[in-house]
Amino acid sequence: MQVHVSYFAAFREAAGVSSERIDTAARTAAALFAECTGRHPNLQRYTASLVAINDELSGWDAVLADGDAVLFFPPVAGG
Amino acid sequence: MTHFAITAEAIDREAFRDGMVDRGCGGYVQFEGWVRDHNEGRDVLRLEYEVYEPLAVREGNRILGEAVERFGLQRAAALHRSGLLELTDVAVIVGVAAAHRGEAFEACRYIIDEIKSRLPIWKKEHYADGEARWVRCDHCAEPEHAHSS
Numbered sequence A: 001m002q003v004h005v006s007y008f009a010a011f012r013e014a015a016g017v018s019s020e021r022i023d024t025a026a027r028t029a030a031a032l033f034a035e036c037t038g039r040h041p042n043l044q045r046y047t048a049s050l051v052a053i054n055d056e057l058s059g060w061d062a063v064l065a066d067g068d069a070v071l072f073f074p075p076v077a078g079g
Numbered sequence B: 001m002t003h004f005a006i007t008a009e010a011i012d013r014e015a016f017r018d019g020m021v022d023r024g025c026g027g028y029v030q031f032e033g034w035v036r037d038h039n040e041g042r043d044v045l046r047l048e049y050e051v052y053e054p055l056a057v058r059e060g061n062r063i064l065g066e067a068v069e070r071f072g073l074q075r076a077a078a079l080h081r082s083g084l085l086e087l088t089d090v091a092v093i094v095g096v097a098a099a100h101r102g103e104a105f106e107a108c109r110y111i112i113d114e115i116k117s118r119l120p121i122w123k124k125e126h127y128a129d130g131e132a133r134w135v136r137c138d139h140c141a142e143p144e145h146a147h148s149s
Helices: A009-015 A029-039 A041-045 B013-018 B053-071 B101-118 B137-141
Strands: A002-007 A019-023 A050-053 A056-058 A069-073 B002-007 B027-034 B042-051 B075-081 B083-086 B090-098 B121-127 B132-134
Touching: A002 A009, A002 A029, A009 A041, A009 A069, A009 B121, A009 B132, A019 A029, A029 A041, A029 A050, A029 A069, B002 B053, B013 B027, B013 B090, B027 B101, B042 B075, B053 B075, B053 B090, B053 B101, B075 B101, B090 B101
Parallel strands: A002 A069, B002 B075
Antiparallel strands: A002 A019, A050 A056, A050 A069, B027 B090, B042 B083, B042 B121, B075 B090, B121 B132
C-alpha cells in the first residue's frame, strides 16, 4: 500500500524532506516510523513523540490503511 | 465565546483586548508570551516558530472550550505566532473574560499551560554565536533521553 508521510521541524531537517510517498508493508504507525528511520539515517537519533493520521492525533499502534496521510511530530514547544 | 488562531503577522495587543470587552464581565486577564534574549545560559537573537496549522487550530479551540466549561467564562481567545520573531515580540497572547477575577486568573493559566504542551508548534532558537537549535527536540539526540512516545 501507499501512504503519504510528513515530517516537521527537527524531523524535517533530519530527513531532508518535508514529505514523501512511501510504498510500505508496515502495519502500524510505529512500524512505519521505523521504516522511515531506515530511509533517513539521521532520523535514527530521534524518538518520535507524537503521530497523527489524517489530521487526527493517533496512537503508535494504530493500523494504517492505503492512502493514509501520516504526520510525525517531534516534541512540541509552543508559547 | 472562543476564538483561537495562528498568525504570521505581528500581534496587536490593543486590538486583541478591545475584542474581548464584555459588559457582563468584571474581570479580564491577559497573558503575553515574549521573545526573551536568553535561554539555558545562551544568548538568543531571535526565534522561529513552525506550526502545523490544521491541528493547532482545532486543538487550540478545544483548549479554549475546555476552559470556558471548566471555569464558567464569558470569553476566551488566544493567538499564536508563526514564522520569524525578534526580541520582545509577542509570541502568544491569551485573553480571558469572566464575571469575577478568580476564575479569569485560573483559566488564563490553564490555557497557556495547555497551549505549550498540546499544540503542534515547534520553536527554533537562533543564538548570538551563530548556532540554531530546535527547543526540546534536540534533547532527543542525547542517548539518555527518551520519550514515552
